Amino acid sequence: MTGEFSLEALARLPEFNHPAASPDGERVAVYYDDTGRNELHVIDVASGEMRRVSDGEVPRNARHPFMWAPDGERVYFHLDDSGDEQNDIWEMDLDGNAAPVVEDSGQCMLTDVHDGKLLYVSSVGGQMNLYRYDRETETNEQLTEYELGVYFASYGPDGDRMVYMTNESDDMTNMDVYVADADGSNPRNLELGIDGSESHFEDWSADGTELLVSDNADDKTRCGIYDFETESVEWFGDGEHVEEAVAFLPDGNGFLALRTRRAAVVPLVYDVDGTATELDLPTGVASFPEYGDAALLGDGRVLVEQTTPTQRPALLVHDIESGETETLLEPVYDDVDPESFTDAEYVTFESHDGTEIGGLLYDSGERPSKAVVKVHGGPPVQDQRNFKRRTQFFLSRGYSVLEINYRGSAGRGREFKERLIGDWGGGEQDDVAEGARWLRDKDWIDEDALLVYGGSYGGYSAYWQMVRYPELYTAGIAWVGVTDLHDMYENTMPHFQTGLMEKYLGDPEENHDLYRERSPVEYTENLGSPLLMVHGVNDRRVPVSQARHFRNALEEDGFEEGENGDFEYEELGEEGHGSTDIEQKIRSMELVAEFLDRRVATRKDVSAR
Numbered sequence: 329m330t331g332e333f334s335l336e337a338l339a340r341l342p343e344f345n346h347p348a349a350s351p352d353g354e355r356v357a358v359y360y361d362d363t364g365r366n367e368l369h370v371i372d373v374a375s376g377e378m379r380r381v382s383d384g385e386v387p388r389n390a391r392h393p394f395m396w397a398p399d400g401e402r403v404y405f406h407l408d409d410s411g412d413e414q415n416d417i418w419e420m421d422l423d424g425n426a427a428p429v430v431e432d433s434g435q436c437m438l439t440d441v442h443d444g445k446l447l448y449v450s451s452v453g454g455q456m457n458l459y460r461y462d463r464e465t466e467t468n469e470q471l472t473e474y475e476l477g478v479y480f481a482s483y484g485p486d487g488d489r490m491v492y493m494t495n496e497s498d499d500m501t502n503m504d505v506y507v508a509d510a511d512g513s514n515p516r517n518l519e520l521g522i523d524g525s526e527s528h529f530e531d532w533s534a535d536g537t538e539l540l541v542s543d544n545a546d547d548k549t550r551c552g553i554y555d556f557e558t559e560s561v562e563w564f565g566d567g568e569h570v571e572e573a574v575a576f577l578p579d580g581n582g583f584l585a586l587r588t589r590r591a592a593v594v595p596l597v598y599d600v601d602g603t604a605t606e607l608d609l610p611t612g613v614a615s616f617p618e619y620g621d622a623a624l625l626g627d628g629r630v631l632v633e634q635t636t637p638t639q640r641p642a643l644l645v646h647d648i649e650s651g652e653t654e655t656l657l658e659p660v661y662d663d664v665d666p667e668s669f670t671d672a673e674y675v676t677f678e679s680h681d682g683t684e685i686g687g688l689l690y691d692s693g694e695r696p697s698k699a700v701v702k703v704h705g706g707p708p709v710q711d712q713r714n715f716k717r718r719t720q721f722f723l724s725r726g727y728s729v730l731e732i733n734y735r736g737s738a739g740r741g742r743e744f745k746e747r748l749i750g751d752w753g754g755g756e757q758d759d760v761a762e763g764a765r766w767l768r769d770k771d772w773i774d775e776d777a778l779l780v781y782g783g784s785y786g787g788y789s790a791y792w793q794m795v796r797y798p799e800l801y802t803a804g805i806a807w808v809g810v811t812d813l814h815d816m817y818e819n820t821m822p823h824f825q826t827g828l829m830e831k832y833l834g835d836p837e838e839n840h841d842l843y844r845e846r847s848p849v850e851y852t853e854n855l856g857s858p859l860l861m862v863h864g865v866n867d868r869r870v871p872v873s874q875a876r877h878f879r880n881a882l883e884e885d886g887f888e889e890g891e892n893g894d895f896e897y898e899e900l901g902e903e904g905h906g907s908t909d910i911e912q913k914i915r916s917m918e919l920v921a922e923f924l925d926r927r928v929a930t931r932k933d934v935s936a937r
Contacts, residue, residue, distance in 0.1 A: 332724050333664045335921055338717055339914040340364070342660050345390040347633065347643050348617050349373075351400045353626035356656065357381075358643070359390040364910055366390045368403060370422060371656060373625060373645065378657070385418075385426040388909040393618045395438055404429065404438050404446070411904025412866040413821075417448060417461075430461050430468070435821060435868075439480055442487040445510075449478050456823040458492055458512065471512030477823035479503075480529070483510065485536045491529045499524040500831040501746055505541060505554075518554060520561055521545035525742065530573040531621070533580065540573045540583050547741040551585050551598065564602055570739055571596070574616045575623050577648070584616055584623060584630060588739045590674045591688055592713045595632055597648055607646055609653070612636030613714035631656075635714040637690070638669040670723045672713055672731075677766040680758045683735060683747075687711070687763060690719060690729040697728040698777035698928060701764045701793075701801075704731065705784030707748055707756065707832075710739035718781075721917055725924065727779070730767045734759035734789075752813075752832040753792060753846030760789055761797045768800070776802060777928050781920075783807035783906060784870060791848035791859075791878065798856030803927045805860045805920060808870050808905055811878040813843040819871040852881040858927040859895040862919060864903030872899060891926060 342362040349356055356371045360378075366389070368382040386394075387407055392415060394405035401422060406415035417430040417438050430436055434452035441447070444463040449456045453470065456477035460469050472478050474494045481492035488510055495502045496517070503526040508515040518539075520527040525545035532539060539554040541561065551573035552561040564585075565571050574584040577597075585596040587606070595607040595614040607614065615633045616623040623631050628648045635641040640659035647653070672688040679685050688711055691697070700722050704711045711731035719729050733739065734756040736748030748756055760780075768775045780801050782790040787809020794804040810816050817829045817836045829836065836843050844850055863875035879889065879897050887894040898919055903912055 333668055335721060335917050336914055337662065337664050338721055338724070339917055340910055341640065341662060341664060341717075343641065343908070344643060344657060345908065346393040346618065347631055347657075348394065348396060348619065348622035349625050349631055350396050351398055351621075353624060353629075355400075356625075356631065356643070357394065357396065357403055358657070359386065359394070360657075361390075361908070361910055362660070366908065368394070368405070368420060373656065376656060381422055381424050382420060382426070383424060385420060385424070388912075389904070389907045391906075391908065392437070395441065395619060396622070398441055404441065406437065408904075410866045410902045411864060411907060413868050413904055417446065429463070432468075439492075440482045440490075442483040445483075445487070447481050447483060447490065449481065451822055454822050455826070458490075460511075469511075471508075472515075476826050482529070482532065484532055485534060489536070491532070491539060493528060497523050500826070501526070501749060503527055505529045505539070507539075518559075520552070520554065528572075531575045531583070533576055534578065538576075540576055542571075542573050544570075544742040547743050549741070551583070553583075564598055565604065570741060575621060577628075578624055578626070579628075586615065588710070588712075591672075591686065591710060591733065591739065595646075607632065607653070608651065609634050609644075610636050610639070611713065612639065613712045637672040637688075637713050637715060637719075638666065640666075640715045668724070669715070669720050674713075675730075677763060679735075679755075679762045681755070683755075683759070685735070685759050685763065686733045686740075688713065688729075688731040689767075690723055690731075692723050692726050692728040694726040694728070695772050696774035697772055698726055699728045699730065699767055699773050699779070701760065701767065701778070701780045702729050702731050703760055703780065703782035703786035703789040703793075704733070704737070705782070705786045706738070707734075707736045707752075707785045708738050708745050710737045712739075717913070718917070718920075721920075722781075725921070727924075728767075728773065730763055732760055732763040734763075749832060750834065753788075757789060757792050757796065760793055761800060764793070764797070764800045779803050779805065779924075779928065781805040781807075782809065784809065787870070788848065794857070794859055795848050795851040795854040798854050801857055803858045803860075803923070805862070805923065806875075807862050807916075808864060808867055809861075809874065810870055811847065811849045811874045813847045814840075815873055815877060816870065817843070819873055821868055824869060849878050849881050852878065852887070853885045855882065855885075855887060855894065858923075860898070860919070860923045860927075861895065862898045862900065862916065864900045864905065864907075866902070866904040869905040875899070896923060 345359040347358040360369045371378045392406040408415045420426040432452040434450045436450045438448045446461040458472040458478045476495045478494045505518045505527045521543040522545045527543040530540040549570045552563045554561045570588040582599045587594045593613040597605045632644045643657035645654045670690045675689045736756045780793045787806040790806040863872045
């Protein structure tokens with residue numbers, strides 16, 4: 329039987345986000361919430377001493393990363409209004425003095441800084457495009473004007489060139505890498521892959537003669553080094569696993585990468601001769617900091633974040649030459665016994681059409697066991713073998729959990745990921761339902777206590793499962809989920825209109841019937857068991873209108889809202905698309921716990937109207 333701990337004790341365990349090494353490699357900045365609120369901290373690598381820098385100036389929700397200024401005396405960070413993700417760019421010195429730098433009406437995301445010039449993408453003109461802010465003249469300049477979003481730009485080492493990613497192909501699955509002059513002129517597509525593949529850049533070499541890139545033209549993502557002189561790419565790896573490049577090593581003798589294998593992520597060091605060495609770490613999920621050089625501490629040492637299903641994230645310093653690893657920031661457990669956490673078993677099952685679907689199964693140990701089918705968002709992400717609070721929360725209350733990596737998920741290659749293209753709400757929802765049946769058929773599962781839970785695209789899945797497969801579930805919980813695809817297209821951010829909606833469903837006018845057919849709001853009359861709907865009012869990815877439309881449709885069908893009604897509805901006034909804030913996590917987990925106590929401990933069926 330899984331150990332028990334209080335909801336609040338679990339939610340209050342401090343966590344860190346977005347660790348980044350300073351330019352000199354002597355310090356690491358990190359978001360950390362040991363005070364009960366997310367704050368910026370700086371760790372001295374030599375001594376391990378950690379000092380809090382901010383006092384409420386940084387966002388409560390640590391969704392977006394920050395970046396060191398090149399002088400190592402300041403940090404640039406993203407600040408929005410109560411989770412609405414319309415970020416401005418601010419700076420903070422190491423004494424905690426903060427001030428805005430770039431303010432506009434769109435979503436700003438800083439991508440690089442060189443010689444007082446900030447390179448960032450912004451939706452201020454509608455679509456995400458590339459802009460430059462000059463600190464000396466205090467002026468902004470738009471550098472690109474593409475119809476589809478621009479992502480992840482970076483200056484070359486000398487600041488005279490930049491590299492970025494966008495798509496000018498008619499194939500919405502395509503992504504290309506471009507190199508241009510620093511002012512955006514003379515853009516050139518490097519044509520790394522094929523039309524329809526996703527090419528990414530990751531890092532510049534120190535002398536600017538090479539780019540570290542990734543591409544999935546051969547199905548599994550592979551790492552490569554692009555040579556500007558020969559205009560060719562040397563590819564690495566044998567194609568067996570998805571591998572993604574991260575950063576060049578400063579000595580030029582290789583690069584860092586990540587390998588995905590059976591829902592685990594392994595850190596790699598590639599030599600220039602093609603030899604890949606896996607870091608010796610427990611089976612789980614390892615990652616390097618978001619911005620390439622932010623992983624580098626100097627003297628052959630790198631920052632690694634490591635977690636497993638039963639070990640909360642730890643921040644490590646790994647010495648590449650010696651192979652030794654030290655812990656810079658230990659996970660904190662307070663009064664929660666880490667032995668009470670439950671490990672994951674990697675499982676597979678056959679879906680309706682013979683497709684093998686992978687997932688992670690957590691056994692609560694209770695017999696018979698209540699169960700949760702937990703569906704990830706994205707959709708092109710993957711449930712991996714990392715520590716998840718909500719999963720451990722369900723387990724602590726006696727619920728076994730199945731996390732399903734349905735078709736369209738990442739981690740298995742381009743062909744598997746693209747099986748959702750044109751079929752949003754189709755085969756992947758059959759995968760989820762088949763997973764629910766696979767779980768329900770186990771003799772140790774209580775088939776009268778099977779729930780579906782998900783957030784974002786997982787929230788869409790929870791809505792869909794509840795109205796298209798109502799016979800499977802005792803109850804459902806939909807968090808910031810999509811319900812009306814036309815309304816979603818009209819009200820989400822522009823880069824989600826193109827990079828998500830049009831990519832998976834096509835043009836909403838040309839494919840009007842498909843948008844309606846795959847909208848859960850069209851099937852509310854089928855609701856057969858209690859549903860909890862939760863949405864943040866400041867959500868700009870999946871607007872709160874999605875939940876409101878579904879609630880209104882339920883009421884029109886004669887369903888009643890309330891703790892003793894057919895469905896329950898909560899709007900969270902200070903949140904957007906989820907939150908890392910401790911108090912907000914406690915509130916959200918309390919809503920789930922109270923719903924489970926009311927609806928599953930004493931089952932109440934909903935009669936279809």
